[in-house]
Amino acid sequence: MTFLATIKGKLADRAAEGIAASLTVLLVWAAYQVAPAVLPAIEAVTSKKVLLALLVTSLVLNFVFVLVAFFSSKKAEFRIKYGIYWDREKNPHCPACKIPIGGYAEYSAGKGYYCKPCNKIFRLTDVAGKDIDPMQAVSEL
Numbered sequence: 001m002t003f004l005a006t007i008k009g010k011l012a013d014r015a016a017e018g019i020a021a022s023l024t025v026l027l028v029w030a031a032y033q034v035a036p037a038v039l040p041a042i043e044a045v046t047s048k049k050v051l052l053a054l055l056v057t058s059l060v061l062n063f064v065f066v067l068v069a070f071f072s073s074k075k076a077e078f079r080i081k082y083g084i085y086w087d088r089e090k091n092p093h094c095p096a097c098k099i100p101i102g103g104y105a106e107y108s109a110g111k112g113y114y115c116k117p118c119n120k121i122f123r124l125t126d127v128a129g130k131d132i133d134p135m136q137a138v139s140e141l
C-alpha cells in the first residue's frame with residue numbers, strides 16, 4: 001500500500017468516527033429535548049405489571065447476549081503447535097493472518113503449509129527446527 005493510500009484510508013476512518021460521534025451527540029440532545037414531554041405520558045399509560053415484564057424481558061435478553069458473546073469469542077481460540085495455529089477441530093490456520101490453510105506440501109522453499117494471502121510457506125517444525133510430519137502434529141494436539 002502506498003503512503004498516499006494509507007493516508008486516504010486513515011482520513012476515511014477518522015471521518016467515519018467524526019460523523020458517528022456527531023450523530024450520537026445529536027441523538028442524545030434530541031432525546032434530552034423530547035424526554036420531558038414524552039415521559040409523563042408514558043408513566044400515565046404504563047402499569048407496574050408492564051414495567052416488570054419489560055424489566056424481566058430486558059434481563060433475559062441481556063443474559064442471552066452475554067452468553068452469545070461468550071461463546072462466539074470462545075470459538076475463535078487457537079492453539080499454537082509447531083509454529084502453526086490449530087483450531088478445536090485440529091485444522092491448521094495461518095500463524096500470521098489466522099485463515100484456514102491446507103495443502104501441506106514440498107515447495108521450493110521447503111516443506112510446509114502455504115498461505116495464499118500472506119504468500120508465505122509456514123514450515124511445521126519443532127523448537128530445534130526439525131521438520132514435523134502433519135500427522136504427528138495432529139496426533140499430539
Ligand SMILES: [Zn+2]
Nearest residue numbers: 094097115118
Ligand atoms: Zn496468512
